[in-house]
Structure formats: structure tokens, C-alpha cells
Amino acid sequence: MHQKEVTSLANVVEISPCTRVEGHAKLVLETNDDGIVEKGNYFSITPVRNFEKFLIGKPMEFAPLATSRICGICPISHSCASVEAVEDSIGVEPPKDGMILRELAAIANKMHSHPLHNILIFPDFGCGVGFDKNVYTDAMKRCQGMRKIAQNIIDVVGGEGLHAPDIVIGGMEHNISDLARAKLQMSLRTYEQLSNEQTDFMMGLIKDSDYPSDMGLHDYDVFASDLTYGDREAFPWETFNEEQPNNWYSSLEVGQEANNTICLVGGEPVEVGPRARAVTFKGFTEKGALAIQKARQREQGTLVHRAENLLDELNTSGVTKEACAGRGDNELGIGINEAARGSNVHMARVKDGRITYYNCIVPTTWNYPTISKAIEGDHYKFAEVIVRLYDPCNSCATHMIVLDPEKAIIQNKMI
Amino acid sequence: MVLGKYLDIMTVKTTDKTLQKYSQDGGIVSSLLIHALETGVIEGAIVAMPTDEPWNPEPYVATTPEEIIAAAGTKYVLCPLNNALKIAARENGLDKIGMVGMHCLTYAVRKMQLYPFGARHLPNKMALLLGIFCTENFSYTGIKAIVEELHKVNIEHVQKMDVSKGKMIVTSNMGERVEVPVKLTHSYVQPGCYICPDLTARTADISTGSIGSPDGWSTVMPRTKVGKDLFQSAVDMGLFETKPIDPGKFGMEMLTRLAQNKWDRSEKTRAERAEIGLPNPF
Numbered sequence: 001m002h003q004k005e006v007t008s009l010a011n012v013v014e015i016s017p018c019t020r021v022e023g024h025a026k027l028v029l030e031t032n033d034d035g036i037v038e039k040g041n042y043f044s045i046t047p048v049r050n051f052e053k054f055l056i057g058k059p060m061e062f063a064p065l066a067t068s069r070i071c072g073i074c075p076i077s078h079s080c081a082s083v084e085a086v087e088d089s090i091g092v093e094p095p096k097d098g099m100i101l102r103e104l105a106a107i108a109n110k111m112h113s114h115p116l117h118n119i120l121i122f123p124d125f126g127c128g129v130g131f132d133k134n135v136y137t138d139a140m141k142r143c144q145g146m147r148k149i150a151q152n153i154i155d156v157v158g159g160e161g162l163h164a165p166d167i168v169i170g171g172m173e174h175n176i177s178d179l180a181r182a183k184l185q186m187s188l189r190t191y192e193q194l195s196n197e198q199t200d201f202m203m204g205l206i207k208d209s210d211y212p213s214d215m216g217l218h219d220y221d222v223f224a225s226d227l228t229y230g231d232r233e234a235f236p237w238e239t240f241n242e243e244q245p246n247n248w249y250s251s252l253e254v255g256q257e258a259n260n261t262i263c264l265v266g267g268e269p270v271e272v273g274p275r276a277r278a279v280t281f282k283g284f285t286e287k288g289a290l291a292i293q294k295a296r297q298r299e300q301g302t303l304v305h306r307a308e309n310l311l312d313e314l315n316t317s318g319v320t321k322e323a324c325a326g327r328g329d330n331e332l333g334i335g336i337n338e339a340a341r342g343s344n345v346h347m348a349r350v351k352d353g354r355i356t357y358y359n360c361i362v363p364t365t366w367n368y369p370t371i372s373k374a375i376e377g378d379h380y381k382f383a384e385v386i387v388r389l390y391d392p393c394n395s396c397a398t399h400m401i402v403l404d405p406e407k408a409i410i411q412n413k414m415i
Numbered sequence: 416m417v418l419g420k421y422l423d424i425m426t427v428k429t430t431d432k433t434l435q436k437y438s439q440d441g442g443i444v445s446s447l448l449i450h451a452l453e454t455g456v457i458e459g460a461i462v463a464m465p466t467d468e469p470w471n472p473e474p475y476v477a478t479t480p481e482e483i484i485a486a487a488g489t490k491y492v493l494c495p496l497n498n499a500l501k502i503a504a505r506e507n508g509l510d511k512i513g514m515v516g517m518h519c520l521t522y523a524v525r526k527m528q529l530y531p532f533g534a535r536h537l538p539n540k541m542a543l544l545l546g547i548f549c550t551e552n553f554s555y556t557g558i559k560a561i562v563e564e565l566h567k568v569n570i571e572h573v574q575k576m577d578v579s580k581g582k583m584i585v586t587s588n589m590g591e592r593v594e595v596p597v598k599l600t601h602s603y604v605q606p607g608c609y610i611c612p613d614l615t616a617r618t619a620d621i622s623t624g625s626i627g628s629p630d631g632w633s634t635v636m637p638r639t640k641v642g643k644d645l646f647q648s649a650v651d652m653g654l655f656e657t658k659p660i661d662p663g664k665f666g667m668e669m670l671t672r673l674a675q676n677k678w679d680r681s682e683k684t685r686a687e688r689a690e691i692g693l694p695n696p697f
Contacts, residue, residue: 152536155504155505155535155536156505156506156508157506159501159505159506160505160535161535161536166506174502174505174506175506176506176507176508177478177506177507177508179458179459179478179507179508179509180506180507180508181508182508183508183510184508
């Protein structure tokens, strides 16, 4: 286990690693004498995992299987983004029923992740030690009940709750039976009931909390490609650029320790996630870290309704997989899936059935600079709370090897 | 010991005329599966369903009595029914799964229930395991060679295969009946069967097979409470005609002798394998 360190030297507060977030991340905060953060740095210290490199030369069918293993919380989102990227590269379009099932699996992924995040932030809202034991137990049971239902949907639709093998290039490996559909429809009704109760509970906790309403405020724009699934057409090709962290963070030392890249749109960071989706597609106007949680709670209702509609639309005897006629001509393909934490972008080039280039821009990659900025202006004691409200997933977001023009590795992080 | 633990043993045949027509012997497996389906003990069953290739069945998740009847009758060929377990539990959405199989399949399911690696959420969904008596089995090319080389019948024209009283009997759809001594088929047996010690599927809920009962009847051995309750309710509903098993030469004695033979063959095979340094699964 890591020993958590909180050090305060010469108005620099370091918190490493951040707790109750997925993966390992670090906060380096420059504060004034009152403890107000003047410069925030939030970055990944999860060792580089090399998915984008070891995929090169592998068969394209391996990409969704491998990238699914990037994370145990969002495996479906990675699978979906990966197959979409490969399909875009080789020019295959899945049939309608295949897309319905794929979206259903991706929605269920979010439906399990949001309650899990609720559990992680309970203590931030006083729901933990010293809280009414019965209320706390009920909340935990609700969250786990919701996760069980959502994971079961992925079990049925994707073949396995984790690392679903049925999400394949060209669509989905299997359709589901009428009986399975009826059971899923029933379970969605239970989920909706639990979700409504849990949303009321979380809204109550937020209302009763002492956090300032403008906590975690920033002026950056938001980016979301779709309300429930993902749309590759929305990617901002014209204004997007990906930078190395060395120059972006407040000091070279911090930049060199960071294992993430910095993704910018129009030269500025963007926020991705449930609030970004709500702002883009639902006219949501609230800002700040607490607004993200409110958007996350409300999103669960949207997801359930969309899942119900998809199940109604599904033709259980329809074809779900399109044969791959082409094997790729090195075209750049892109797949975007809206994960629980935001837009998960995979890019791939496929030539003769093999991967020649792979790049992942996962939700938290987008959010690192945004979170760093959002911390500024608040007391450093709120920094970890703000980080958690963004629900970052650091282990996905770590990726970088810096090469010089002769292709020699000049920066090779903790591999 | 060779017959395993059982709560009861008797000679049984179905009273359903349609099933008698399609079934191998007493129509026990089909009747029990349909009864389990209709009483809600199972929501579906994994069976060996015929395919376009004659006598080469595939695992199939049957959820209606019609599908179960379509899969009735013994096929003397390997069919990896366990492959369909996840298909049944996942995309078919079954919470109560029935399965029918020989010792190798039922034993695998019980092991999976004990150590469910790679089988999340499956163990508690196994609601019923029906075991079939089995001395040995063949690969598809093996049974094709037997029928076409020994019986001299094109496999496409075979209507029924049966093993009885030391003979392998093939009936063609022209009504022709060809018998070959089982001994001659031994060279086609898949090697894994020689290590198998269990004739009567000792790990099933109910085991059944023709050995020990007259033609048109089957020997039935309910082994667990689930199996006994299901069988009893079927008897109470008049689905089966039952009589005590013949304790004599062609009844209990034969069943025990053949089970003992298989047990001895397994011990001999395992000793031979150990002698040349090959691993043994048990």
C-alpha cells in the first residue's frame, strides 16, 4: 500500500497519491498564506502501460480485447471506442441491431460506474464514520443493487460483465433472446426505482454540505460528442492538439513527473463528463464541481430511459454483425464513446488486418488540465474533493513516451 | 461404489406415445426435461441438437418442448454441451439451466460449480443435471467410419443407432437393420474415454440409460433431492410407468458388472499412463 503523504513546504502542498480515485495521481498545489490555491497541478503518476505501443503489429481483432483491459471500471467503453476506431479505419458499419446492443452495453457500463462513484464520495459528504448507520447501509445496498443490475445487462448483452468478448469488429457477436430482453426490461424498472431514491439521497447530501457553491469553478468550455453513446463526427479535428506535459505544468519538475499528456481544444483545456453532456445536449447551465455531481445523478435517469427505448427497438432475431470485407488500407479511424467520466477517444490505423498506429485519448486525459485549473481559487483542503467530483480514472489516462527525431527514447516513464 | 450414491433405482418408461416414437429407449430424458420446463424447475436446457450434417449435433439451448423433442434420441458422437452454458446464461438470459450429458460433461459442470474460474454467475444457475449411462464415445469422423465402413450404410441414410447386447445396431431409413459387434468399434473410440471411470454419471441429479432394463425401458437413478423431487412429481403426474429393477443377470447384475468393467479399465489406463510418465487427471 502507498503511504499517503501530505506535505506543506514553502506554500507548496503535495498530496500523493490521491485516494478514492481510480489509479494513482498526485496533486501539487502552490498556495498563498491563507491556504488558497494559486496554481494547481493534477497529474497521473500511474506507470506508463504501453497499450498504444504493444498494439502495433497485432491483428485488429485484438485491439478491443486488449484495450478493454485498460480499465476494470470502463472496459465496455474502451471496447466500444476501439471497435469503432478500427471499423472507421477499415470502412465497416455494424447493422442496426448490433449498434443497439453495443449502445446498451455502453449505457450499462455508465449505469454501474455512477453508483460506484457515489460510494467513493460518500465520506466527502459526511456519509461514513459517524453517519446514521441504517441510512448509510441502505445507501450502500442501493448502489450495489444498481451495479448488480447494470453488470447483469453487460453479462447478457456483451457475454461477460467485465471485458465483454461479444463486442467485436463489425457489430456484436450474438443477439439476445426474447426472454433475456424481457428480464432486462424488468431489471431496468428496478434500477430506475433505486436510482431515483439514490439521486434524492445524493441531492440531499449535496444540499446539506458546507462546500461553497462556486467550488471548483473554471471558465473553460465543455466537450461531449453524444448524450448516451458517442459520435465520431463531433471530434474537433481543426482545433484539437495533444501536448507533452513538460511545458504545461507550473514547473518542469512536475511536468517530468507527470505520466499523462495534455489535450487541448483551440489551445484551451475542456471539461468532459456528465456535466459536459448535460450542458451540450440538455441545456444544463450550472457550473462548478458540485454541478458535475448533480448532472451525474440526473444522467442515470436519462440512461435508463434510453436503455428502455433501445430494448423496445431491438429486433431479437435481427443480424448483429457485419462481415469485414476490407482488411484496412492504413486510413486513420476514430471511435468516440461517452464513458462515465467523459469522451473516450480511440484512434487507429489498420493495414492488411494489422494495427499500424494506435492512440487513446481517454476522459481523464481531457480533464487533467481542467481539474488543475478548477482547484485554483479554493482552499487546498477542498482540492481532493474537487478531484473526486470529476471522477478521474488515472490508470487509463497514463500514456507517454517522448521520442526525439531519430526515434531514440528521451523520456521513458517508469516503464 | 461404481454406481455412486443414489436415492432410488428402478426401470421406467414414458407413457407419452409421441415421445416413445422419437426417443432412444424409455424416453426418460426428454420427458423429464419437458416436465422440468413446464413446472418451472428449469427455464431451458442444453441439448445436442441435430444439424444439417447428419449425426453431427451441436450444443443448443432449448427453451420449448418442441425443441427438446427435436433433440431426442442418442447420438454416438462427441458434442461439447458445456460450451453452451455461458450462451444459456448470457444472451439467452436463463437463470435456471438444465443440462443433459455423460459423466465427462456432468463432472465438468460440478467442478465448475466448485471452482467457478471463468464462469462468473454460472454455478448457481445450474438447476438440473441429467446424466446418461456411457461406456465410450466417438468423434464424428469415428462414427462416420464405423457406420460407413463396418455397417456399410451411408450415414445420411441412418435413422437410428443403438447399442444393445454387445452389438452396435444401425437402422437405415429404408428399414434395413445392420448389426456389428461392439468389439469391432473399439479402435474408433476416442482415447479420453479409456481414462473415464464412470459409467452411470455419478455426479448428475438423475442418471438414466438402457443398461439393466428391457428394450423400450430405461434404468433411472435419482441421486439428489432435486432429482428425486422432480422424478417423483413426474411419476405423480402419470408421465412414467415404473417397475422395480430386475436384480438378476440382465438387470442390476449387468449394470454393476459393466460399471465395474469401466472402472477397472480406467484404473488400468491410469496405471499404464503413470508407468510411462504421463499425467493423470485423477
